[in-house]
Amino acid sequence: MTTGSLVLEPGQFEPPAGQITFLYLPAQDLFVRRAARLRQLANGHALGGYLQFLASLADTQQTALQRLPAPVLPAPDEQRLCRQHGMPLLSATTWPREPVWHEALSAILRQMSQIDLPVAAQETIRSLARQTPAYLERQAGLMLMEEWEELQPNEAPFIGAALQVYWLRLASALDAQTVGRLEPSGRCPVCGSRPVAGMVRGDGLRYLSCSLCSCQWHLVRVTCSSCRSTQGINLHTLHGADDPVRAESCDACNSYLKLLYLEKEGLLDPIADDLATLALDMLLEHEGFLNAGSNLLFHPGRGPE
Ligand SMILES: [Zn+2]
Ligand SMILES: [Zn+2]
Known part of the structure; x- marks a missing residue:
């Protein structure tokens, strides 16, 4: 187990909000790519x-x-x-x-x-x-x-x-x-559901991926998706800094959300990689954090609002 600390400050590397694409709609071949990622992850997995x-x-x-x-x-x-x-x-x-x-x-x-x-x-x-x-x-x-x-x-x-x-x-x-931002920003602006996880793209921006409609919406990094706190945010990994999947915890509301780093592994899929890293959930829950995310294919943690 490795518990990291902040790797960057809020807003660092981020262009002004007006220049950022706020919402990405889901791709029509999303389930094809998810199936491929799941088969890749299954190989040699417990x-x-x-x-x-x-x-x-x-x-x-x-x-x-x-x-x-x-x-x-x-x-x-x-x-x-x-x-x-x-x-x-x-x-x-x-x-x-x-x-x-x-x-x-x-x-x-x-x-x-x-x-x-x-x-x-x-x-x-x-x-x-x-x-x-x-x-x-x-x-x-x-x-x-x-x-x-x-x-x-x-x-x-x-x-x-x-x-x-x-x-x-x-x-x-x-x-x-036609889709506007929604408060709280930890909920999908299209359907109001929780995210499965955040995706940190190659351009350094973080998008949360909806557990229901699969849209992805922008949320500034090192910000808690549940309570918007920018203090007491920590990163946790199972194997170290090279892990493409990490959990970002918030001391203010005791929640966490997984982050998938696309620059480390381009084929990452929020649902597939979430379910392949349940050991990370056990680690965070052992430390007293609740999952702010949801995965409809597996009983989700019930995080804070
Ligand atoms: Zn949605
Ligand atoms: Zn929080």
């Missing part, structure tokens, strides 16, 4: 079987995404109203989900049922495929409200995967120019 399972799940997400029809977005005046009131356009908790996300789930379950999986996973897939729309809506609502203790842990990754497909399809149809 959780290799689990990461291979997630790679198959990402494959099915890509297929489901390609089958979804074009989404219906909020009307321009509704978008304007959201911006004026600092509300997310496609709020995870209030957006009227269209039943088409059930089709994404069915496609995911159908494909996963053709893969050689442990018996327990096969049973989960079979039972979820038989559930009523009302049951699925209730589970989705619980997940998006972060009521994780009410969810079946074995079903949650499939429901989360389908919701990610649906929200990515919605978000990728937006015009990034």
